[in-house]
Amino acid sequence: MLSASARPYIDASVPVLREHGLTITRHFYADMFEAHPELTNLFNMGNQANGSQQQSLASAVFAYAANIDNAAALAPVLERIVHKHMSVGIKPSHYPIVGRHLLGAIKTVLGDAATPELLAAWDEAYWLLAGELIAAEARLSERKGVAPGELRPLTVLDVRRESDNVMSFYLQTADGKSPGEFVPGQYVSVEAAWPESGRRQLRQYSLSDAPQQPWWRISVKREDGTDGNVAAGEVSNWLHANVKAGDTLQVGAPFGDFQADVTGSRPLVLLSAGVGVTPMVSALNAVVASQPKRHVVFAHAARNGRHHALRHDLHHARGQLPNLRTVVFYEAPLDTDRAGVDYDREGRMDLQGVRDLLPADADYLLCGPQPFMQAQWRDLLAAGVNPARLHREVFGPDALDHLL
Secondary structure, three states: OOOOOOHHHHHHHHHHHHHOHHHHHHHHHHHHHHHOHHHHHOOOHHHHHHOHHHHHHHHHHHHHHHOOOOHHHHHHHHHHHHHHHHHHOOOOOHHHHHHHHHHHHHHHHHHHHOOHHHHHHHHHHHHHHHHHHHHHHHHHHHHHOOOOOOEEEEEEEEEEEOOOOEEEEEEEOOOOOOOOOOOOOOEEEEEEEEOOOOEEEEEEEEEOOOOOOOOEEEEEEOOOOOOOOOOOOHHHHHHHHHOOOOOEEEEEOOEOOOOOOOOOOOOEEEEEEHHHHHHHHHHHHHHHHHOOOOOEEEEEEEOOHHHOOOHHHHHHHHHHOOOEEEEEEEOOOOOOOOEOOOEOEEOOOOHHHHHHHOOOOOEEEEEOOHHHHHHHHHHHHHOOOOHHHEEEEOOOOOOOHHHO
16 A cells, blocks of 8 residues: 555656656666667567557556545556466566656656656655556466466467458467467467567457367457558568468467456347457357357448458357357458358448347457447446456557546
8 A cells, every 4th residue: 555655656656657657667668778679579669660659558557546445447447457467578687677667757757847756756656556566477487387488489380361451370289289278358479589689579369269178369450551550560571471381480488368268157248349359259269169049149340351360160050059149241242252141231330230139147248449349338337237257359569548
């Protein structure tokens, strides 16, 4: 718990630091990477370049301070951060480095307003957060039996094109077995390395097939930079251009707190858009393998048929699950896309028009671009769905904006 002496400084400075948060985190990362260039191999430098990581950290630190006494609100958010830290390899030794440069950036940006008392209060708040994360990461490491960021070599069994910009990579151990158990919704880290420069980058990709399969599958969207809202993806382009069957990839253990309950009895509603379909298909295929009588609703939104990934999995599930109901939305169907065959409705996903598909007592899982999930979340709440039954997965840096 934050001390009584520190609390007034935190309460008074949260609005100021929120206003200057992005400037502070830009200074923080620049100073830290200059002093510790080896850390660029841990951090997603694509998110650094587009500014999303800086914004995420600014939101996270200050939202944590604003909600430092609200354990119920913080617990699920910290759990998400713990899984991400384990996946990329954040260790206890990194926390003093981060703390030192974060406090230094606050002092640089705020100048004389960053009094010794204020800096001491934020140092205390930071180490309260760091202590919780370090302890939780140690517990998760022990449960999983792996070290933070631990990778192992997996063989690429096959590579398959799923759509114009998505390819699936099937991974096995050297002796042709599944790399291990996971829960649908979880992700793994995959390493891309450039030996000539000594650079490496990790990216997280959702597992996209059932845990019962003798492989892991990841389905990777290639970000080519033609979309003005998303920069070209260094690792996704590298995977698409270079990895083929028979190659070896360095892959981490499954992590992630977004986990589908594929053993329960309640109806399951899976809502996705774009490449957000990957964890939903994992859950769908798991139900096919273990609960073929379960009631499932699968709703997906894609731009058109050329961007509709993993459609063969959905076609297979329709033949295996008698209680499966599906609806596919194409935002801008092509002339070759067949209404009633390739897709059901034109336009973006609109749950108002498919209310009859949505069971009141279901578990709901959402994955896709942030605006998509926000829109579906609002519509589901308006429809009376219990928020405790709503679960979402977010690709990229996760912020604590909903706590502010």
